[in-house]
Each structure stands twice: as C-alpha cells, then as structure tokens.
Amino acid sequence: MAQRVVVDPVTRIEGHLRVDCEVDGGKVTKAWASGQMWRGIELILQGKDPRDAWVFAQRICGVCTTVHAITSVRAVENALKLEVPLNAQYIRNMIQGAHNVHDHIVHFYHLSALDFVDIASALKADPAATAKLAQSISDWPKNSVQEFATAQKKLQAFINSGQLGIFGSGYWGHPAMKLTPEANLMAAAHYLQALDYQRRMNKVVAILGSKTPHIQNMAVGGVTNPINMNSQSTLTLEKLMYIKQLIDEVGDFITAVYLPDVAAIGAFYADWTQYGRGVVNYLSIPDMPLDTKGTVFALPAGFIENGDLAKGFTPVKGFNDPYFEKGVKESVKHSWYQGGKGPLHPYDGETIPQFTDWQDEGKYSWIKSPTFYDKRAQVGPLANVLGMYASGHQRTQYWVHAVLDTVSKHLGSKVGVDALHSTIGRHAARAVRCVVLYEELQNQWKLLMENIAKGDTTTFNKPVFPKGEIRGFGFHEAPRGMLSHWVVIENGKIKNYQAVVPTTWNAGPRDETGQISAYEAALLDNPVAVADQPLEIIRTLHSFDPCLACAVHLTDTETKSHYQVKVL
Amino acid sequence: MSILVLGLGNILLMDEGVGVRAMEAFDAAWTVPDHVSVVDGGTCGMDMLDLIASHDHLIAVDAVKTGAPPATLVVLRGDEVPAYFKGKLSPHQLGLSDLLASLKLQDEAPQSVTVIGCVPMALGTGLMLSPEIEAQIPEMVTLIAEELERHGVTAVPRAAS
Numbered sequence: 001m002a003q004r005v006v007v008d009p010v011t012r013i014e015g016h017l018r019v020d021c022e023v024d025g026g027k028v029t030k031a032w033a034s035g036q037m038w039r040g041i042e043l044i045l046q047g048k049d050p051r052d053a054w055v056f057a058q059r060i061c062g063v064c065t066t067v068h069a070i071t072s073v074r075a076v077e078n079a080l081k082l083e084v085p086l087n088a089q090y091i092r093n094m095i096q097g098a099h100n101v102h103d104h105i106v107h108f109y110h111l112s113a114l115d116f117v118d119i120a121s122a123l124k125a126d127p128a129a130t131a132k133l134a135q136s137i138s139d140w141p142k143n144s145v146q147e148f149a150t151a152q153k154k155l156q157a158f159i160n161s162g163q164l165g166i167f168g169s170g171y172w173g174h175p176a177m178k179l180t181p182e183a184n185l186m187a188a189a190h191y192l193q194a195l196d197y198q199r200r201m202n203k204v205v206a207i208l209g210s211k212t213p214h215i216q217n218m219a220v221g222g223v224t225n226p227i228n229m230n231s232q233s234t235l236t237l238e239k240l241m242y243i244k245q246l247i248d249e250v251g252d253f254i255t256a257v258y259l260p261d262v263a264a265i266g267a268f269y270a271d272w273t274q275y276g277r278g279v280v281n282y283l284s285i286p287d288m289p290l291d292t293k294g295t296v297f298a299l300p301a302g303f304i305e306n307g308d309l310a311k312g313f314t315p316v317k318g319f320n321d322p323y324f325e326k327g328v329k330e331s332v333k334h335s336w337y338q339g340g341k342g343p344l345h346p347y348d349g350e351t352i353p354q355f356t357d358w359q360d361e362g363k364y365s366w367i368k369s370p371t372f373y374d375k376r377a378q379v380g381p382l383a384n385v386l387g388m389y390a391s392g393h394q395r396t397q398y399w400v401h402a403v404l405d406t407v408s409k410h411l412g413s414k415v416g417v418d419a420l421h422s423t424i425g426r427h428a429a430r431a432v433r434c435v436v437l438y439e440e441l442q443n444q445w446k447l448l449m450e451n452i453a454k455g456d457t458t459t460f461n462k463p464v465f466p467k468g469e470i471r472g473f474g475f476h477e478a479p480r481g482m483l484s485h486w487v488v489i490e491n492g493k494i495k496n497y498q499a500v501v502p503t504t505w506n507a508g509p510r511d512e513t514g515q516i517s518a519y520e521a522a523l524l525d526n527p528v529a530v531a532d533q534p535l536e537i538i539r540t541l542h543s544f545d546p547c548l549a550c551a552v553h554l555t556d557t558e559t560k561s562h563y564q565v566k567v568l
Numbered sequence: 569m570s571i572l573v574l575g576l577g578n579i580l581l582m583d584e585g586v587g588v589r590a591m592e593a594f595d596a597a598w599t600v601p602d603h604v605s606v607v608d609g610g611t612c613g614m615d616m617l618d619l620i621a622s623h624d625h626l627i628a629v630d631a632v633k634t635g636a637p638p639a640t641l642v643v644l645r646g647d648e649v650p651a652y653f654k655g656k657l658s659p660h661q662l663g664l665s666d667l668l669a670s671l672k673l674q675d676e677a678p679q680s681v682t683v684i685g686c687v688p689m690a691l692g693t694g695l696m697l698s699p700e701i702e703a704q705i706p707e708m709v710t711l712i713a714e715e716l717e718r719h720g721v722t723a724v725p726r727a728a729s
Contacts, residue, residue: 041580041693043693043694044580044693044694044695056580059578059579059580059610059611060580065610065611065612065615102614106614110614110670154673158672158673192673192674195617195670195673195674196674198614199614199617199618202614202615202617202618203618205615206615206618213607213609213610213612213615213616213619214608214610214612
C-alpha cells in the first residue's frame, strides 16, 4: 500500500520547503514540492529609487547577497541601456566568481557530503590505510597519516562533547551509506580542510566588496571601488596580489581535493547515476561579460531541450537577447496567488496572495511556476555546465571529460556525459563548474591588471533616469542556477519588480498545463529503503542545492530536532 | 581583547530584523572604543566566519524563538546559547550555532558568546517592526551597553562624546 512521506524541515517561521512523496514498493511514485514562504520583495521595492534596489535585494537571501546585488544593478542598467566600464565588469566578475566557488565548496562538503559520508564510520578507520587510499587518488600534501589521525581525534572529541551542531543532520548507519571507514575518514578530513579554504575564497569577496558580510561597492552603472595603486584606502597593487594568492591556494584545493573526492564518492555511489534525472530541459545564461555592453562573455550558455546537447541547444547571446527576455513566464495555477490570467511575463507579474489549504490537485505552494517557452526547465550548475559544454567552451569540455574519465577508471567501465543527468551527476557538475570558475577567476584577475596597466581607472558611469516608463531585466548564473530580476521603472521610481530565483525553476509546483517541476520529476522512482528515514529523498533534493529558506535567521532555543519527517 | 557586537536578522521580514535594528540604534546612540566592532551581519551565514573568528568575544543581537510571548527579551550566555540545531536542507538555515560549531572545529571559537534576543511578533514582509517590538529597542540597546560593561567596556553616549 502506498505511504505518504512528508519531509518538512522544521523552520523558524512557517516552513520553507516541504516535499510530499507517495512511496509504494520502496520507491517514490508521486511527488509534490512546495515552498511555504511567499515572495514579497516586489512589494517592498515598489516606489523606491531603482539605484537603491540592490541594497534591499541583497537582503533577500543570506547566502546569495552578492548574487542579488549584481543581478539587481544589471536589471536597472538594462532598462537604462547603460554601459558598464570594463574595470567594473572585471571586478564584478571576480566577486561573483569567488562567491560561486566559495558556495560550491560549502555546498558539497558542508551541506551535502554527509548524505553520502558517515562520520560515525570515519571514527573506526585506520589513518594509515586512509592515507594510502587518499594518496592513490591525489598528490595533495595534506593526505598524510598524521593529518588523518589528527582529524579523527578532532571528530571524536567533537562528538564526545555532545554538541553535534553541523553534523546533527547525518543519517549515520543508514543502510544506504556505502563508503568504507577509510573513505569516510578521507572525506571527513577534507570536510575540515574545506572549512578553511571556503573562508579564503570569501576573503576575495570581502576585499573587492569593501565590506563583509554585505558588499558595499555595487552601483547602478559600475562599482564604487576607486582604483589607485598608491592609495591605501583604494584597490591597491598589494590587495590585488593578495587576491591572486588566495585564488591560487583555493585552486589547489579544488584540483587536488574537491575533484578527486567527487570522482571517488561518485564511483562508490555509481547507482545514483540512475536516480534523480528529472526535467532535462536545461536553462542557463552567459556570464562574466568581457565588454561594456554585455554582448561578449567568458562563459557562454543557453537553453537545452530534452537533454540534447547537439540539436537541442539554443544559445542565449547576451544581456539584451530578446530570445531570453520573451521566453520567461510564470504560472500561479497551483500556487497560493490569485490567478485566472494564465501564465504571465515577469514585467506583468502579480503577487496577490490567495491561500487555500494544501490541495494535491489544486494549489499547494507559495512558489510560482516559471516556464521557458512553455517548457519546464532545470537550472543550476548541471544546467550551466551542460550549457557551456554545448556552447563549445573548451575548459568545460576538458574538465567534464577529466572527471568522467577518473570515475570510469575507478569503476573499470566507461561513464559518459549521459550519466550527468542524475542525482550524483549534479554533484559532479558542481565540481566541474567550480574548477572552471577558478580558472576564469585567474583570467579575470589578469584582465583587470592589464586594463589598469593601460591607464584606465574608470569604474562608474552615472545613470540618468528618463521621464516615462522603461523596463529591463538582468540575469546572473548564480550558485544555484540562473537568477533573473525584472524591473519596470516609471519616472525614476520602481513600478514593478520581480525576482525569479533559481529554486523557483526547480522547486515550483505543477504548471498551467500540469507539467511537473524538476524536483517533482527527479524524485520519481527514487528508492526509499526506510520510510521514516528518507535519506534517499534528501540526497536527491540536496543535489539541487535547495534555496528557499532564504534569509531567515532566528536563534531557536525551542526546537532541536532535525528534519521533521512524517509518514502518514 | 576584541569584542564583536553583531546584529542578525532579515530586515525585509519585519520583526525578524529586530537584531539589526537594535544594533543600528545602539550604534546611533553610543560610541565604543576601537577594540569593539559593531556590525550589521544581516542574514549572512558562512560569510561571517572570518568576522567572528577575528574577535575574542561575541555579543549577538537577534530575534529568538524561546516559546515565550512576543516582545519578551532574553539574554543567553554560554551553554544557554543553543549548541546544536536542526537539520539543514539549505545553507540559509545555517544559524549562529552552526557558525560557532564550525569555528570550534577550526579551534577559532570566541571565548564567550552572549545572545541578546527578542521574541518576534510578526514575520511578514515589510521593513517596519511591529509597534510592540519597536518599543523594546531602547531596552535592547541598554542590554547591549550592559553586556559591554560586563566585558569591561564603557560605551559613551554620542551626544556627550
């Protein structure tokens, strides 16, 4: 008989992301994804000065502050047809690159690796055997017996203290955990090292963004970083050299630790290439502009239909491409908003709440359902890597094959690009994207240095707002996928503002014609060994890097449980 | 001995931002010596590790959920600061305790942690606080000043400085 499994993270306010699954015969037969927080940024921004929108927008989210800041200024610049000086493009590119690299490392090691890595088992490992295993897959200097023994002691002490904290959500000893104690210890030790490396990357954001935790240097028309090689209060040569050093150090970690770990864990869990395929229309957009108009990009991308990288690919060409602008619509048929007008373009979008109870066949989410030319799409690092791959981006192609070849070697059988359309494939793609971004960060640093050496120190073009109505859109390939902001400005004030965040694409409810979203599709046929410990459902959801519980930051002394899982 | 006064919360969600608002009110009314930093941490998570690691004592000002009625003020110290939290489906759920656990793993946790909190009333969308919560801001500012005093720091009213 079918069981209903509800995974609802206990959240600090009314739930954030809830997933309902019907489980029959040990696998998921039906799924509903529901966001439980309604989108209100639109209302806050109405009537505000468009030059200030980014300041509020960066508060939408606790992780993606820079992401929303950059996308917001791009939307207003697009409405004004305002060009952005080269230095400002390079500085923004470096901020976003560093932020994305930081975020991918945190996502893999600190937020999802424990779905596959059993910390309790790591305590039983032999450090010498662990070193041997680690040295067989990488020449990372910290893969020593000493390092693994120290890490093991540290974990033991931490667990003995009874304060599990960040490890508290692990399903230890679950039958779906497959790694050997040594592989678990290797990954756990790298988890600790990753804490340090993600911080180094974040320093790059802090230096360029002039302040941490919220960046201060964004402006409609450029950035506010004055460039003067001799003045300590500005972007100096010394600061730029330090940034280079940080990028290089984190790059070593990515190539010698992150990539080999993902390949090794992927090989251990090769069966997870069969689960989590989901929607295989992929939407990603070009990013890291190399000119002032946003027509040439370091990282090309586009829309892929039906997983066909050759015939199904249409590039998105730039910040002004009408192909992108016209393709996006949002449906509220299954969302708790007043509807009846069919799917609406974000410029015309409405956000008028209309709460019903949860209705399997009716409304069941606060998330709207976006479509691209009426098709559901998946966004995220996998979409971006496939988009770059299909665009012929050489370094992406190189790293995709490097990772797949390593996995093939571990397994002794050939694993192709098709394996990426899966739960574990999303982790592999995130690692590939991380190394591609690291290489591009080095390139952007070089471009900035060369441009300054030419004597160009311009970082800002002043925006001027015309009378009457203008509209524009901005996009950015954020860590969780393509983010777009849409703004309508009237007489210099914001008239409408819509932020279509990445998780909206992946976690939306059914759309106008009943098509299911990427989450809902990816969960189908997912195995569930133990109904009240649905680790497998969590694995597939985590592979998307869900991002809905935005920006809520309440200290909670009342609730101490982990996922709230209900079996009905 | 450095001290970090860190305002936490989302100013877009009404009372969720009470920690940031109290920190701003403190900053507007009082001056502190150089070894005390007063920072708007907003909704940031892992981004704050470096900031917290570079201080010896942390005074976090935040909205708290304790089960007490809205507008109740609490001061939590040491073990009262919840040491472990719920499972995470998203990095946005990284709370203060998770950051402290991460720092502990890196041997960089602050020597002391104090949370000055207020139980929120409304968490809808909006930049304003509920009137009942707004009314507690002066008391929260006083609590921040008193906590600094406990650490041997005397804040000076701006008008008098």
